[in-house]
Amino acid sequence: MKGKEINNLSSLKRILSPRFLTQISGRKFAHLFSFATDCYFKDKYNDLNLNTKGISLVALGGYGRAELCVHSDIDILLLIHDNNLLELEKIAHNLFVPLWDMGFEVGHSVWTISNCLALAKENFEVLASLLDARFIVGDKNLFKDFQLSLAKVLNPELKKRFIHWLQENRIKRGDRFGSASSQIEPHLKESLGGLRDYHYLKWVAKVWFSLSQIEDLVREGLISHPEYEELQESVDFIFLVRNQLHFLSKRRNDILHFEIQPTIAQQIGFEDKNGKFAVENFLSILHKKMSVLEVLCNLFYKTHFTEINNFNYLLQEEEIDVSLGICLRNGTLDFEDTKYILSNNLILLEIFKYSAMYNIPISWESRRIINELVSLLRDSLYKNEESSKIWEDILVSDNVYFALKQMLDTEFLAKFFPDFGVVSDFVQFDAYHIYPTGAHSVKTVDFIVKVKEDNLWSELIGEYSNDISLRWAALFHDIGKIGPNHSLIGAQLAKKILTKLNLENNIIDIVCFLIENHLLLVKTATRQDLEDESVIVNLASKIESSKKLGLLTLLSYADAKATGPKAWNPWVESLLREVFFKVKKVLEQGVLAEPHLVHRLASTRDKLRELGKKRFSLDFLESTLDSLPARYLLHHLPQEIYKHIELIFEKKDKQKRIVFQAKPDKKTNLWEIIIVGDDFRGVFMKIVGVLTMSGLNIFSADLNSLKNGLFIDIFRVSNPPDPLFVDEFWEKVESRLDFVFSNKLDVDKEMSSMHEFFTKNDIEIKVSVDNNKSDFYTVIEVIADDKPGFLYKIAKTLLNLDLDVLFARVATYKDKVVDVFYVLDKEKEKIVDPLKIEEIEFCLKSSF
Structure with a gap:
């Protein structure tokens, strides 16, 4: 017979709906669900009329953190004084069987304090779960003894090993689930930027800094208040999405599958707006929130645990030559004095140049300063004639991705180029764009650099990799992404920006040409008949020179590779290579470089006669050759046609x-x-x-x-x-x-x-x-x-x-x-x- 406490939980389940889930915040529901579960255990345990001494019910994992989602597992620990309690089987049966009957997933363990400590030392997954332990009902003194004992076990050496394990585990998660910012179907919990990164911060706060709550990180000056607020907003949104996903999936499911994304966007309340579908607006926000969590986690670790991880920075302060106002501190580039930036604002750009030059990350504190000051100093930087030279130094660096990624993470790109900021978080809802527009643009620049590692394409077009026009075009090629004719709009926006930066007109002209035509080659290759001479001639007349063809081909190559594996595959690669060679031939040898069509047809037939004279009768060969249409003869090599004649x-x-x-x-x-x-x-x-x-x-x-x-x-x-x-x-x-x-x-x-x-x-x-x-x-x-x-x-x-x-x-x-x-x-x-x-x-x- 189900008691009132089960009715409470089942009632909660019955009222669940997408509308209900959006009426309260993501984490508020998790707390509500966890509280209802607490009430069930307390009422059910008290109904047993047991002597509470020697046994405690303890919530672990997500339940311990009060983060139960719609279909989360309920992890419970029966913490006992010794293993001789006769009531254990009765307790477990009465507590858990009704929940199983109701369809809840319940995981339970029965351990003594000594069991807990022994397992915690050997298995850090157990230790992480015990760090989230929360008392529900029973012997409170026993639970306090457990907490004190666990604190004593956490000696400096074990803490250090645990931090190592956390980071190694995070790297493995990245390898397996990827970064949320580069996933079409992110794992809301395990992808980098998922909820597990939030748990990571909580565990580090408890173990390394001895802080009971994550908000204490602000009080200790380990993160700023704005960062904490942004963190909380991000986590709350991910919880909201996760609950909706569980509800719609009718099971525990943390992978945001492509097909369900439009439904979740609609349920949460997103609408078509500003030329974007509701699902694209939703994905833009989700990627932004998950990116915030990932970047914060990365910076927190790099800032506070460089010594633990034995990061080997080869360069010492006296070995690097940087501008006045920038210094090397604890393995990172830092501003010496914030006041100096206001009088010499170029160092706001220069710090990125030196970061790329020496492959040294910018410090967390300097990132904060950059984020706060870039909008204020943007206009004066535009007016400074040296800005464009610094930009060129950054963009032509082989380590440009390292600098641009930091510019993206600090929102420098979005704030320095407001038009870029408009599209930076835009996620195109299809199955082959795996990055938001900002990240995709930065990856495109990176693939232009990496063409040198691709032997085939490096030989064909690698010489154009360092061209500054190409680097600018790669960065801005999707700046007009939202709305129709994005290539044309992007070229117009890029011209406005680069003119304001005082770039030379010839560079701006090439940048605009590349942006306006960055889809031309791939579209032609995948949608038109490349054996049609008029197609190739029209391309050649539009491109005009071998250099512009090389630049455009390299941009097409990098753009497709940065889009994802569905946009760049051996088929697309072969077509792009084919169109490149054919256009190049027309540009270098002229339209009439090929023999006259009549002569080509006659030549092909003569070669086929030579190939087939020993294999086929003269009558069969001649009648077959007469039957072959001219288009077919012109579009295939004699060796191919011969194979077909055999068939x-x-x-x-x-x-x-x-x-x-x-x-x-x-x-x-x-x-x-x-x-x-x-x-x-x-x-x-x-x-x-x-x-x-x-x-x-x-x-x-x-x-x-x-x-x-x-x-x-x-x-x-x-x-x-x-x-x-x-x-x-x-x-x-x-x-x-x-x-x-x-x-x-x-x-x-x-x-x-x-x-x-x-x-x-x-x-x-x-x-x-x-x-x-x-x-x-x-x-x-x-x-x-x-x-x-x-x-x-x-x-x-x-x-x-x-x-x-x-x-x-x-x-x-x-x-x-x-x-x-x-x-x-x-x-x-x-x-x-x-x-x-x-x-x-x-x-x-x-x-x-």
């Missing part, structure tokens, strides 16, 4: 319905699929259906209809799901294709049964029909949220519109697709009729 011969010789070949492409980390078969209306749609049914992502499709009634279609797709059974997998794919082509398998029916197709209200689609991107084809671009079977639905719609797809480039991310199709109408002409274009746009949007 055509195999189909004819063995009278196969289709010939299928799959081979890995090590350069792109994808697989190339070649399919040869009898051409018919709807080939592309059916192949896409089979590949989708097989769990493959399609990255590109090169579709070729031959004059002899055959087709040669070449796809690049993702890797098979199981690397141990690759051959079996491709055999199954080939079998499915054969069944579909023989009408034994209805691909449309199979796709419908595999995926519950969505209505148009489920997905937002942008469609553009463009006749200017290619001289020979109409280019259709479709951008939308990714859904199962999306490409198949597009292919089916294009088929119903009587459009012939010649080439497709598909970029599939976790949440977005950008599909580009080069098409002709049934007369093999571009689509120029405005009514037909309007019909295409309408049908594509209406098909979902």
